[in-house]
Amino acid sequence: MTSYTRPLPDLTKRDLSSLRDDFPILNQQVKGHPLVYLDSGASSQRPVQVIEAITRYYERDHANVHRGIHELSHRSTTAYEAARDRAAEFFNATRREEIVFTRGATEGFNLLARAWGDANVREGDTILLTEMEHHSNLVPWQMLAERKKAKLAFVPVIGLEGKLDADALDRLLTPDVKLFSFTHVSNVFGCVNPVTDLCRRARAKGITTIIDAAQSAGHLPVDVQAIGCDFLVCSGHKMLGPTGSGVLYGRYDLLAAMPPFHGGGEMIEIVRWDRSTYKAPPMRFEAGTPSIAEAIGLHTAMDYLCAVGRERIHQHDAELVALARRGLGALPGVRLLGPAEGGTGLVTFVIDGVHAHDLSTFLDERGIAIRGGHHCTMPLHKKLGLSSSARASFHLYNTHAEVECLVDAVEAAIKFFAG
Ligand SMILES: Cc1ncc(COP(=O)(O)O)c(C=O)c1O
Numbered sequence: 216m217t218s219y220t221r222p223l224p225d226l227t228k229r230d231l232s233s234l235r236d237d238f239p240i241l242n243q244q245v246k247g248h249p250l251v252y253l254d255s256g257a258s259s260q261r262p263v264q265v266i267e268a269i270t271r272y273y274e275r276d277h278a279n280v281h282r283g284i285h286e287l288s289h290r291s292t293t294a295y296e297a298a299r300d301r302a303a304e305f306f307n308a309t310r311r312e313e314i315v316f317t318r319g320a321t322e323g324f325n326l327l328a329r330a331w332g333d334a335n336v337r338e339g340d341t342i343l344l345t346e347m348e349h350h351s352n353l354v355p356w357q358m359l360a361e362r363k364k365a366k367l368a369f370v371p372v373i374g375l376e377g378k379l380d381a382d383a384l385d386r387l388l389t390p391d392v393k394l395f396s397f398t399h400v401s402n403v404f405g406c407v408n409p410v411t412d413l414c415r416r417a418r419a420k421g422i423t424t425i426i427d428a429a430q431s432a433g434h435l436p437v438d439v440q441a442i443g444c445d446f447l448v449c450s451g452h453k454m455l456g457p458t459g460s461g462v463l464y465g466r467y468d469l470l471a472a473m474p475p476f477h478g479g480g481e482m483i484e485i486v487r488w489d490r491s492t493y494k495a496p497p498m499r500f501e502a503g504t505p506s507i508a509e510a511i512g513l514h515t516a517m518d519y520l521c522a523v524g525r526e527r528i529h530q531h532d533a534e535l536v537a538l539a540r541r542g543l544g545a546l547p548g549v550r551l552l553g554p555a556e557g558g559t560g561l562v563t564f565v566i567d568g569v570h571a572h573d574l575s576t577f578l579d580e581r582g583i584a585i586r587g588g589h590h591c592t593m594p595l596h597k598k599l600g601l602s603s604s605a606r607a608s609f610h611l612y613n614t615h616a617e618v619e620c621l622v623d624a625v626e627a628a629i630k631f632f633a634g
Pocket of ligand 1: 322
């Protein structure tokens, strides 16, 4: 399937380093140095093909979707719905109606906590998470638990490697657990959790599962049928797509049994003064004017990721992580988080005596963008005894030379802060 805009050339033959030229933002100097962008875990950059798709849509075809009978509305609706087909194929959903467009992973979780959670979680029930979840897969469940007088439980994380405690999971999958929601790839450890196995174990006990694919969808193949999850959420801006775009996948029977999240135009069938009836999914969950250009841009981003090859991106990420771990791990006072092997996409570390914010500022002076802080995992950082950590995160456009540049700059920082 090609994108609504220009078909992409075959990128599988092109060297990844040459694809870097597709990302115009990377070709700039920051503070007198070539930009080294190592913050794709927070938000990736987007290729020119995605930027052009959005521009062309606005230049030629924009109108509201699903409501007009005129030509532009028809074009816009066709493009928006083609993006849904693309997402269904990208995640291997069984049908296109299982794809709901959202503004990102956070909105996906809030939708599920309200629409699925309010209908299915009762007083005394337990919502099971893991200790490595991003706040977006924690706070909406805290709010649901408060509304419903339900409980939260957490699969523990073992040590700085961030391994999930599999033995504890057996104990934690008790009859009162209604939901198990967990991340595919941790935004702190970079570990790839065994999602298929975790879903199988939960399903065997009748527990509904949600996968947080925010850090995986743009980096490795994600197949909802192979994983066997009930729901999955992700953010377009982390997978080479626009901000304000995202996907919620839901098994159709579950979506069809859920009440709406937001009320308003386009999600209704018949509206009376006192009550309304609602459309079937996915429209039931897309009230009002959706993020049309964003869905179209995300379509091209998914085309791009598939044209490059998600296995290839995964392998490239893993190579960069291994290189970074070797280099950073050899520096004095550096402690690495995440698994020694098998990590992907990012490396998180702490340096004795150097605050992550000071390190980030030091690196920024050299044109290197990393993230310092708690990475929206405050309770996890507290458990690990850390107030903050530094994180370098990669995408297909990053190079070995950039990782070496990072390691050299961190070494310089250690010397600088040692006085
Ligand atoms: C693992 C994980 N889940 C969820 C999110 C939330 O994504 P967004 O802010 O795009 O909604 C992030 C963002 O960093 C993340 O890393």
